[in-house]
Amino acid sequence: xxxxxxxxxxxxxxxxxxxxxxxxxxxxxxxxxxxxxxxxxxxxxxxxxxxxxxxxxxxxxxxxxxxxxxxxxxxxxxxxxxxxxxxxxxxxxxxxxxxxxxxxxxxxxxxxxxxxxxxxxxxxxxxxxxxxxxxxxxxxxxxxxxxxxxxxxxxxxxxxxxxxxxxxxxxxxxxxxxxxxxxxxxxxxxxxxxxxxxxxxxxxxxxxxxxxxxxxxxxxxxxxxxxxxxxxxxxxxxxxxxxxxxxxxxxxxxxxxxxxxxxxxxxxxxxxxxxx
Numbered sequence: 173x174x175x176x177x178x179x180x181x182x183x184x185x186x187x188x189x190x191x192x193x194x195x196x197x198x199x200x201x202x203x204x205x206x207x208x209x210x211x212x213x214x215x216x217x218x219x220x221x222x223x224x225x226x227x228x229x230x231x232x233x234x235x236x237x238x239x240x241x242x243x244x245x246x247x248x249x250x251x252x253x254x255x256x257x258x259x260x261x262x263x264x265x266x267x268x269x270x271x272x273x274x275x276x277x278x279x280x281x282x283x284x285x286x287x288x289x290x291x292x293x294x295x296x297x298x299x300x301x302x303x304x305x306x307x308x309x310x311x312x313x314x315x316x317x318x319x320x321x322x323x324x325x326x327x328x329x330x331x332x333x334x335x336x337x338x339x340x341x342x343x344x345x346x347x348x349x350x351x352x353x354x355x356x357x358x359x360x361x362x363x364x365x366x367x368x369x370x371x372x373x374x375x376x377x378x379x380x381x382x383x384x385x386x387x388x389x390x391x392x393x394x395x396x397x398x399x400x401x402x403x404x405x406x407x408x409x410x411x412x413x414x415x416x417x418x419x420x421x422x423x424x425x426x427x428x429x430x431x432x433x434x435x436x437x438x439x440x441x442x443x444x445x446x447x448x
Contacts, residue, residue: 197286201294202301209302216302220309223260227253227310230376231317238377242414243407247322250314251331251403252375254307256395258339259370261306262346263363265299269350270359278445289442292351296343303339307332323408327419331405334426338398341430342366348441374415375399394429401426 209216230253235245269292272278281291311332321328346363353359372386373379373395379387390396401422404411412418 197284197290198294198297201281201291202298205295205298206301216305219261219264220306223257223306223310224313227313228317234376242410244318246314246318247320247407248378248403249376250311250317250319251406252373252399254310254314254331255335255338255399255402256370256373256375257306257310258303258335259342259366259395261303262299262339262342263360263366264346265295265343266346266350266353266359266363267356268299269295269347270353271356273351274355282445288446289438292344292347292438292441292445296340296347299343300336300340304336307335307339321406322410323404323406327405327408330423331402334398334401334405334423337427337430341433344434344437344441348437348444351441351444369393369395373399374403394426394433397422397425397429 227250230249231246235249238245269278278291282288323331345366349362350359353362370376372382372390373393374390375395379390379396382390400411400415400417401419404415404417404419404422415422
């Protein structure tokens with residue numbers, strides 16, 4: 173287990189009953205989590221390999237049987253797959269936070285003079301930084317299997333930035349699940365329940381091909397708006413024509429969903445942390 177070093181000034185703060193500021197509190201948590209991943213590179217390698225495998229399966233196994241109006245399937249698929257990488261990567265946070273609870277690491281942090289939210293915020297920030305690596309690798313594989321940008325470079329960078337925002341938002345979902353799961357195994361199982369939402373969305377197939385009742389749900393859930401925002405930024409006018417709305421429409425909805433997810437799940441996670 174990685175240790176978090178408390179500088180003398182923080183020890184003095186504890187003795188005086190003062191609380192360390194959020195920036196000074198979040199930093200060591202982020203550092204600890206990043207070092208943990210660097211010392212166990214198999215976590216990053218296996219996660220990257222798994223993502224590459226699924227992308228290749230969708231591209232070459234299912235791609236020939238799926239039609240996407242206005243876009244080639246590879247150009248339809250890759251933006252959706254990159255956007256949902258935020259969920260696949262974030263699932264590890266649920267098991268990770270539950271493991272920290274089991275090992276007593278969270279209890280040790282509760283005894284420190286730091287803001288309650290800083291522990292969980294540090295975890296969310298560290299995992300989001302690691303997500304950048306996963307997104308970059310997934311995008312590189314997408315280009316290797318035939319994906320091409322038809323939007324502007326600014327739009328592509330904006331799409332990448334939105335994926336990072338989605339990742340940060342869903343980190344709070346998985347952190348909250350990890351706080352209530354009770355064990356790493358249970359957290360992993362609960363986190364996997366989010367996985368089907370990626371299929372009941374526009375990530376891999378057009379929602380127009382779904383039954384009416386399922387289409388209604390797919391068109392009004394956060395992943396669809398997030399995926400469509402990435403798709404129109406990456407593919408430009410062709411995607412806007414196929415989806416029926418301009419980029420601003422999907423971007424606004426994607427950001428609203430992201431803010432709503434953080435507003436709901438971050439307080440839930442912090443409240444569970446406070447409860448102990």
